[in-house]
Amino acid sequence: MNIRIVQKVKSLQWLQIIATLSGSLVKFSAGLMVGWASPSLPKLSSPESVPQLTPDEGFMVGNALNIGYCVAIPIVALTADIIGRRNGILLCAPTILLSWFLVAYVETFELLCLARFLGGIGTGYGKTVISLYTSEIATPEIRGALGAATSLMTRCGMLFIFSVGPYVSITLMALISSTFTLLMFVTFFWMPQSPYYLLQCGKVDEAQKSLELLRKKHNNIKEEFIKIQESIALKKPMKEIFKKLLCVPSNRKGLIIVFVLFVIDQFSGMSAIIMYSQTIFERAGTKIPAEICSIVTLVIQILSSCLCIIYVDRFGRRPMLIVSGLGMAFTLATLSVYFYLDFLNYDLSALTVIPLMSLVFYHMFFMIGIGSLPFIIQSELFPTDVKALAISLGGLLLAVSTVIVTKIFQVLTSYDESAAFGFFSICTFLGVIFITCFVPETKGLSLEDIQKMLCSDNDDVDSKKVKDIEPEEKDQKDQKQIVEVIKY
Incomplete structure (x- = not known):
């Protein structure tokens, strides 16, 4: 019985898993950004380094990432419902790539701070929006697991740079790190948009197609679609x-x-x-x-x-x-x-x-x-x-x-x-x-x-009590929502 359930879940939800893992590469990049300071700052403080950083400058370079992250947060609040979850994750890729390019080739303290600041904006925006995206495309049965998987990707990025960073140059490490951002952009470009976001924009047909693509053979798409419609208020x-x-x-x-x-x-x-x-x-x-x-x-x-x-x-x-x-x-x-x-x-x-x-x-x-x-x-x-x-x-x-x-x-x-x-x-x-x-x-x-x-x-x-909704009440809500959609 359990084997059949597992096989059914795998056959129905593979696109949700692929989309989450692809988008979560932005969290892998965030882990690379966070872990970069540990192997890199000692190198930048050595006499042979260009630029050679003092301890205070090293502290500022390390924390420029956090400053960029704080700037990214209000940007998410202002734009996530305008450009969408999928597009937001894709648009953060150029900022992250520019950050790694500057880290690889700049020779001044000021530009290195700028590089880290841009990296904080890009990864801060991306890792915030991927949480929105995952919660909106995943079914309740695997939503928790997919959410935990996105958190895992940050640790994987830190582990990668801790394992490789001490043994290669800063330039090479930055170029290697940029490849993961490129991989994220190329793979996530083909993933579907969140049906919640599409409905919020009034794109009913596109939202239904997106949900059908994510659920494929799921039997309750119509019921789920109506429930999503019920949860979305008018744009404010x-x-x-x-x-x-x-x-x-x-x-x-x-x-x-x-x-x-x-x-x-x-x-x-x-x-x-x-x-x-x-x-x-x-x-x-x-x-x-x-x-x-x-x-x-x-x-x-x-x-x-x-x-x-x-x-x-x-x-x-x-x-x-x-x-x-x-x-x-x-x-x-x-x-x-x-x-x-x-x-x-x-x-x-x-x-x-x-x-x-x-x-x-x-x-x-x-x-x-x-x-x-x-x-x-x-x-x-x-x-x-x-x-x-x-x-x-x-x-x-x-x-x-x-x-x-x-x-x-x-x-x-x-x-x-x-x-x-x-x-x-x-x-x-x-x-x-x-x-x-x-x-x-x-x-x-x-x-x-x-x-x-x-x-x-x-x-x-x-x-359990939350699930025990009276059927008559649900039917009335469903009928009311259908009438509202038809009017729209």
Whole structure:
């Protein structure tokens, strides 16, 4: 029975998978951009380098990417519903290619900053829009897995540049990286547009053809098409979209959930721990080179992401978030106790494996839940007309939180490492409490059913109850919508 189900899913949904993987190459490029600084900045600080960067200039070059990302976010909010998801992903390719070209050949600090800034705009725009696209083309049965796969692509890009970057020149690495952007453009050019976006533009026939292409032999295309029509409101100015996002209870509730999940994501300390992982490994007494430690860490994250892809639509979002948060809180608490005992000058020479193993399990627990699932949930909780704005605001909060958490880590570790890890452990545990009480389970629900669940007055509504809609009520809604389409 299970084999038949798997074969049926494969036969019906292959185009959704191909389109997602093709578009997710922009996230692979984002991973290349993020990971570029680790092998490249040491080379740029050497006397033979042109340009030769000071430590302050190296810091500015590294963070120019984040500045570009912050600029990209409002651009997404303003243009994603105008040019469309597919076209937006394609149009970010020239900016990314220009960035890699400048990285490969410029010889001044200012142009190198410009190159990284453009890379932040291109990858920031692309990786935000691909989340919109994936949530709108995927069926509920595989939407979670496809969303986790897009997050995995970022880690794959980082792993690639960590593995190759230290052993080739900056010019060659930039040219190699640009080929992935070209591959994305060539393959994604042939993918269908989102039926949600086409309907939002009033292109009913094109939307139906796109949905038929994505579902192929699916039996409920007509029913799904009507449900999509029901979920799309008339085109509104940005001011009204802001008002709807903040004033409609279901949207406001979804926005609060997404914002808190992103705060949990960052205040679990991952960004800071990755940045200072070499120092932590050195304190653990390991003799493994820093380059190898970075590769091992990313391999663990990628393998854990694969587990997330396999099980997210089986166990659900909320259980995996809870397990992820509890595991991270425990490993961070273990690190805090270890470094506190070290601060008290206890002999821990026989226990140096504890920090290493704690970090290994920390990365594993991070990627099976808190590191991946907030991005999936973000793409599921909002109706089409406010989704681009909501995702943009979430991305902006994520970028700002990264800067804050990194600074907190620097301040706390200047006193004692145990304080930093203890702080992150407490924040993560508080996040688990929030997830348990307030984050809804969206496994197997259509985007429309998720909206009905958020609109419910009962916050503890079970996802099964959302599906149990009275047939007569559904028929009345369907008939009303058909009349409206005919009038149109």
